[in-house]
Amino acid sequence: MELNRDTNKFDIPLAKRIYLNNPNSTLLKKLLIFSPFLFLIFSFFALQFIRNIDLKTFSNLKFQIERNHDHRILGHLPYKEISKEKLVLIEPNIEVHIDMRDSLLKMREEARKDGIYLVFLSGYRSINLQNDIFYSLKSIRNQEAAERARVSAPPGYSEHSTGFAIDIGDATQRETDFETNFENTQAFRWLIKNAAKFHFKLSFNKDNQYIDYEPWHWRYEGSIEALKVFESSNRKL
Numbered sequence: 001m002e003l004n005r006d007t008n009k010f011d012i013p014l015a016k017r018i019y020l021n022n023p024n025s026t027l028l029k030k031l032l033i034f035s036p037f038l039f040l041i042f043s044f045f046a047l048q049f050i051r052n053i054d055l056k057t058f059s060n061l062k063f064q065i066e067r068n069h070d071h072r073i074l075g076h077l078p079y080k081e082i083s084k085e086k087l088v089l090i091e092p093n094i095e096v097h098i099d100m101r102d103s104l105l106k107m108r109e110e111a112r113k114d115g116i117y118l119v120f121l122s123g124y125r126s127i128n129l130q131n132d133i134f135y136s137l138k139s140i141r142n143q144e145a146a147e148r149a150r151v152s153a154p155p156g157y158s159e160h161s162t163g164f165a166i167d168i169g170d171a172t173q174r175e176t177d178f179e180t181n182f183e184n185t186q187a188f189r190w191l192i193k194n195a196a197k198f199h200f201k202l203s204f205n206k207d208n209q210y211i212d213y214e215p216w217h218w219r220y221e222g223s224i225e226a227l228k229v230f231e232s233s234n235r236k237l
């Protein structure tokens with residue numbers, strides 16, 4: 001037996017022994033053992049990578065589709081004109097959507113309790129009136145449409161035609177009506193703090209790249225109809 005073992009031992013060819021003791025071959029053996037795991041790890045990361053690319057491509061595509069299909073003109077979204085039955089007069093020359101009347105009047109009342117006097121400057125505007133505003137002021141001011149659109153919506157593209165928009169001033173500082181420095185009034189500070197309680201939101205803030213900041217222009221989002229109307233606008237682009 002012993003002799004056999006010895007014989008076996010010596011029977012291993014020299015070249016083979018060298019090969020087996022070679023550090024490179026040890027590495028190779030380790031690699032062979034771990035290769036299924038390495039393959040799995042590699043596949044996992046490769047799949048993740050491909051998935052990320054797909055998601056990115058998909059969301060870019062979605063973004064492009066949304067951008068091309070929300071029908072903006074010079075940064076303004078199209079709005080349908082409210083039907084006459086849904087309009088209510090809240091004071092001479094100011095009509096609004098019936099859904100927002102109570103909330104709007106309540107907001108003015110609550111402000112008054114805090115010593116703040118809000119004044120309503122403009123509510124519903126028909127597309128015809130918006131047409132006059134946009135084109136007549138444009139020609140008077142000698143502005144191109146894109147310039148004009150920064151401060152006024154083209155007809156058919158104004159939140160005012162929905163009845164859900166209201167321009168607000170400070171009754172004690174009428175010189176700031178429709179002016180950017182309305183933001184320095186107590187009325188504006190009060191609105192920033194409290195308007196959301198009454199479901200009002202500033203439509204054109206300082207982040208908008210197409211439309212100038214309008215601290216006086218607020219819109220109502222306190223009913224399902226209003227939310228539907230402003231759904232596209234609230235979607236981030």
Ligand SMILES: [Zn+2]
Binds near residue numbers: 216218
């Ligand atoms: Zn406005």
